[in-house]
Amino acid sequence: MSPLLSLNGLTKAYPGVVANDDVSLEIAPGEIHALLGENGAGKSTLVKMIYGLVKPDAGVMQMNGAGFAPADPRAARAAGVGMVFQHFSLFDALSVAENIALGMETPPPMRTLAARIREVSETYGLPLSPDRVVGDLSAGERQRVEIIRCLLQDPKLLIMDEPTSVLTPQEVEILFETLRKLSAEGTAILYISHKLEEIRALCDAATILRGGQVVGTCVPRDTSARAMAEMMVGSSLATPKAAAHAAGEVLLSVTGLSVASPSAFGMSLKDLSFDVRAGEVLGIGGVAGNGQDELLAVLSGELPCGPGMVRFKGDDLAKAGPEARRGLGVLAAPEERLGHAAAPNMSLTENAMLTGAAREGLARRGMLDWRKTRSFAERIISGFDVRTPGPENAARSLSGGNLQKFVIGREVLQKPEVLVVNQPTWGVDAAAAAAIRQALLDLAADGSAVVAISQDLDELMEISDRFAALNEGRLSAPRATAGLDVEQIGLMLGGAHGMEVAHV
Amino acid sequence: MIRIEARPQPSAVMAYATPVLAVVLTMIFGGALFAALGKDPLQAIATIFWEPIFGEFAFFYRPQLLIKGAPLVLIAIGLALGFRAGIWNIGAEGQYIVGAICGAGVGLAFYPTESVLIFPLMVLAGALGGWAWAMIPAVLKVRFGTNEILVSLMLVYVAEQLLASMSLGLLKNPEGFGFPGSRNLQQYPSAHNAEIIAGTGMHWGVVAALIAVIFAYVLLTWHRLGFAIRVTGEAPRAAKFGGVNPGRLVLFCLGTSGLLAGLAGMFEVAGPAGQISIDFNVGYGFTAIIVAFLGRLNPLGIVAAGLLMALTYIGGDIAQSQLGLPAAAIQVFQGMLLFFLLALDLLTNYCVRFGRAEVA
Numbered sequence: 023m024s025p026l027l028s029l030n031g032l033t034k035a036y037p038g039v040v041a042n043d044d045v046s047l048e049i050a051p052g053e054i055h056a057l058l059g060e061n062g063a064g065k066s067t068l069v070k071m072i073y074g075l076v077k078p079d080a081g082v083m084q085m086n087g088a089g090f091a092p093a094d095p096r097a098a099r100a101a102g103v104g105m106v107f108q109h110f111s112l113f114d115a116l117s118v119a120e121n122i123a124l125g126m127e128t129p130p131p132m133r134t135l136a137a138r139i140r141e142v143s144e145t146y147g148l149p150l151s152p153d154r155v156v157g158d159l160s161a162g163e164r165q166r167v168e169i170i171r172c173l174l175q176d177p178k179l180l181i182m183d184e185p186t187s188v189l190t191p192q193e194v195e196i197l198f199e200t201l202r203k204l205s206a207e208g209t210a211i212l213y214i215s216h217k218l219e220e221i222r223a224l225c226d227a228a229t230i231l232r233g234g235q236v237v238g239t240c241v242p243r244d245t246s247a248r249a250m251a252e253m254m255v256g257s258s259l260a261t262p263k264a265a266a267h268a269a270g271e272v273l274l275s276v277t278g279l280s281v282a283s284p285s286a287f288g289m290s291l292k293d294l295s296f297d298v299r300a301g302e303v304l305g306i307g308g309v310a311g312n313g314q315d316e317l318l319a320v321l322s323g324e325l326p327c328g329p330g331m332v333r334f335k336g337d338d339l340a341k342a343g344p345e346a347r348r349g350l351g352v353l354a355a356p357e358e359r360l361g362h363a364a365a366p367n368m369s370l371t372e373n374a375m376l377t378g379a380a381r382e383g384l385a386r387r388g389m390l391d392w393r394k395t396r397s398f399a400e401r402i403i404s405g406f407d408v409r410t411p412g413p414e415n416a417a418r419s420l421s422g423g424n425l426q427k428f429v430i431g432r433e434v435l436q437k438p439e440v441l442v443v444n445q446p447t448w449g450v451d452a453a454a455a456a457a458i459r460q461a462l463l464d465l466a467a468d469g470s471a472v473v474a475i476s477q478d479l480d481e482l483m484e485i486s487d488r489f490a491a492l493n494e495g496r497l498s499a500p501r502a503t504a505g506l507d508v509e510q511i512g513l514m515l516g517g518a519h520g521m522e523v524a525h526v
Numbered sequence: 527m528i529r530i531e532a533r534p535q536p537s538a539v540m541a542y543a544t545p546v547l548a549v550v551l552t553m554i555f556g557g558a559l560f561a562a563l564g565k566d567p568l569q570a571i572a573t574i575f576w577e578p579i580f581g582e583f584a585f586f587y588r589p590q591l592l593i594k595g596a597p598l599v600l601i602a603i604g605l606a607l608g609f610r611a612g613i614w615n616i617g618a619e620g621q622y623i624v625g626a627i628c629g630a631g632v633g634l635a636f637y638p639t640e641s642v643l644i645f646p647l648m649v650l651a652g653a654l655g656g657w658a659w660a661m662i663p664a665v666l667k668v669r670f671g672t673n674e675i676l677v678s679l680m681l682v683y684v685a686e687q688l689l690a691s692m693s694l695g696l697l698k699n700p701e702g703f704g705f706p707g708s709r710n711l712q713q714y715p716s717a718h719n720a721e722i723i724a725g726t727g728m729h730w731g732v733v734a735a736l737i738a739v740i741f742a743y744v745l746l747t748w749h750r751l752g753f754a755i756r757v758t759g760e761a762p763r764a765a766k767f768g769g770v771n772p773g774r775l776v777l778f779c780l781g782t783s784g785l786l787a788g789l790a791g792m793f794e795v796a797g798p799a800g801q802i803s804i805d806f807n808v809g810y811g812f813t814a815i816i817v818a819f820l821g822r823l824n825p826l827g828i829v830a831a832g833l834l835m836a837l838t839y840i841g842g843d844i845a846q847s848q849l850g851l852p853a854a855a856i857q858v859f860q861g862m863l864l865f866f867l868l869a870l871d872l873l874t875n876y877c878v879r880f881g882r883a884e885v886a
Contacts, residue, residue: 363764
């Protein structure tokens with residue numbers, strides 16, 4: 023079969039780094055093609071070139087045998103390329119149909135558009151009502167809005183950037199059904215993901231990038247996830263291992279925690295209760311937006327809660343703010359790296375000061391010791407393999423994975439008694455994710471209590487001793503992880519979450 | 527085509543180059559403005575920037591530089607602390623007025639007693655007055671979430687009414703033949719903020735401004751509170767996560783800027799101005815906003831910016847009297863400076879590329 027899209031010798035250099043070096047790739051009509059690689063391997067640059075966001079320095083692209091050089095995304099869309107980004111660009115306050123109309127050059131009348139949205143959503147098994155307000159949708163449903171937005175343009179090639187990172191297992195199944203249906207109709211799909219098992223289940227072919235170059239191709243069905251991961255990383259992978267340890271005394275105990283969300287589109291917490299013991303990792307699963315941010319904010323001390331709801335070694339923490347909790351040994355690492363866990367425009371040294379002041383003795387009677395802070399930042403950088411020229415660089419100059427290593431490292435090195443992390447490896451490549459998980463396990467092995475909030479179930483299965491699911495602001499009773507399978511967990515997560523929409 | 531690209535790191539060069547560029551652009555466009563008004567632009571610019579320092583009457587104008595610069599720097603330092611944290615005190619003019627009224631009021635209450643304690647008491651009262659006036663928007667913001675920009679600005683007009691009422695009523699000079707305005711403090715030695723070294727313009731306000739500069743520099747660089755201010759301005763959520771109490775920060779920043787503005791008002795009324803009068807305030811509180819930004823919200827930069835601004839004030843006066851330039855033209859000239867500075871600020875975090883789009 024003649025290829026739908028063929029890339030030949032694509033090269034793109036940015037000052038100081040070659041993002042893509044002589045990359046060639048062919049996608050046949052109806053093929054689901056995986057693009058694999060660590061963060062910074064050049065996947066984004068490659069798809070941006072296909073989508074017309076970046077112009078290659080050298081090399082040619084062909085679409086259906088004809089030259090293809092989109093000047094901008096509009097030209098790419100006209101040629102039949104659709105793209106679903108990892109980060110959605112939707113307006114919370116508008117309805118689904120209004121959001122989709124905003125992205126169209128000549129939107130049809132709202133009623134026609136709504137009918138077409140219904141039609142497409144039924145054809146492809148993506149339940150979605152055009153009248154719903156986006157702010158009320160789950161991440162999975164938001165993604166459907168983006169997918170439908172693309173499908174309305176009848177694309178020949180659909181690019182999906184990390185589509186499953188925000189979905190429950192059940193939602194992933196629905197998405198895969200849709201993608202298989204599209205593929206059967208002849209739409210090619212370029213699928214970017216870190217999740218190798220998914221790629222093995224879904225994709226027909228895979229191209230692996232490392233350092234901007236194609237380092238291999240494979241048929242995912244016939245290749246083990248480990249082999250693919252090793253191709254990505256270029257070396258053998260260490261699987262995080264928990265040392266055997268007995269759970270000790272209860273360090274953090276949460277009883278009847280109910281808190282209203284400070285944000286209009288947030289999720290209030292409803293009657294949460296759990297204990298975490300020394301030496302234990304409690305995994306809290308669930309799709310983001312179900313109270314995860316609020317739970318972290320309550321535990322870090324940013325969001326006040328009622329008396330007696332959160333206790334550390336039996337002491338009520340209701341009156342303790344973030345600084346007081348750090349003093350006691352209760353530390354946290356929020357999900358949002360830029361702007362919450364770190365100040366984007368400030369240097370890594372200054373960001374080390376942000377949470378390290380009390381426990382690392384970086385301030386004496388209010389006066390700051392910058393030399394000590396700098397060496398603390400350097401310890402984080404070397405201890406957690408943060409790739410940066412030095413601690414004086416701004417946080418925003420780091421890639422997501424590197425900044426995440428810095429944020430987690432900053433808290434772990436302070437030897438917390440309780441550490442709460444939210445999405446610790448979100449958007450982080452395999453090697454960095456493994457390092458972060460190992461750090462959390464080591465922390466627990468040294469007698470700390472760790473609360474890991476994550477939507478990556480494989481991750482939670484790997485590191486947590488007990489597991490609970492947070493859905494719609496409610497927490498299921500924690501259960502020992504050993505013996506749970508993914509199906510059961512999906513149901514604990516309120517697996518019906520993705521289905522409910524079908525009968526709205 | 528012109529395109530704007532985000533820089534991965536804020537440019538250090540641009541952070542220092544933009545104020546200079548802004549001054550140059552202001553000279554060019556200001557010159558064009560003066561030309562349009564039928565004046566020789568080169569002569570006008572030279573009069574504003576050259577005459578006060580190196581001209582024939584420089585011996586008279588040079589002390590003026592300190593006299594006009596000190597209140598600007600003093601107020602701008604306080605404003606900059608708040609601005610760094612994203613707390614916008616626009617009402618320094620009002621705090622300046624209230625500080626002056628309180629300071630002068632305490633002094634006049636003791637008239638004609640002579641004591642070395644009177645002046646320190648006036649300083650205290652001036653600081654307290656400005657602080658209290660700034661605490662109104664601060665408390666309203668913390669307690670009810672009101673917008674400090676609007677409240678502090680509106681309080682300027684309240685303060686102006688208060689000033690008028692004081693100069694016509696409570697503080698009116700009983701021996702003033704019915705003219706509005708208070709007794710002249712320059713003729714009351716215990717309350718007079720006299721020059722420390724005669725003929726230099728060096729009065730206690732200049733000393734206070736220098737202390738404030740050092741205080742602010744140390745605070746922002748070496749103290750936790752200064753760090754809290756900077757983080758809050760850069761990333762409010764990160765600051766809250768780091769343990770900053772936003773409400774307390776609002777109280778501190780507005781309070782400190784009010785206190786410094788009040789001090790400036792007090793030193794002014796007890797020294798260069800001499801008396802409380804209806805037109806006592808001349809806009810230092812507003813000009814200080816320009817000074818704060820022109821100085822990059824950096825204490826040392828503010829010193830330079832304050833002196834530059836003072837220069838345009840003095841030079842503007844000379845240009846007005848010698849060349850007949852309208853006062854409004856001078857104000858436009860000063861406004862241009864802030865305008866260009868804010869516009870060029872873009873270059874610190876973005877770079878501008880010219881030519882055909884090569885999408886990156």
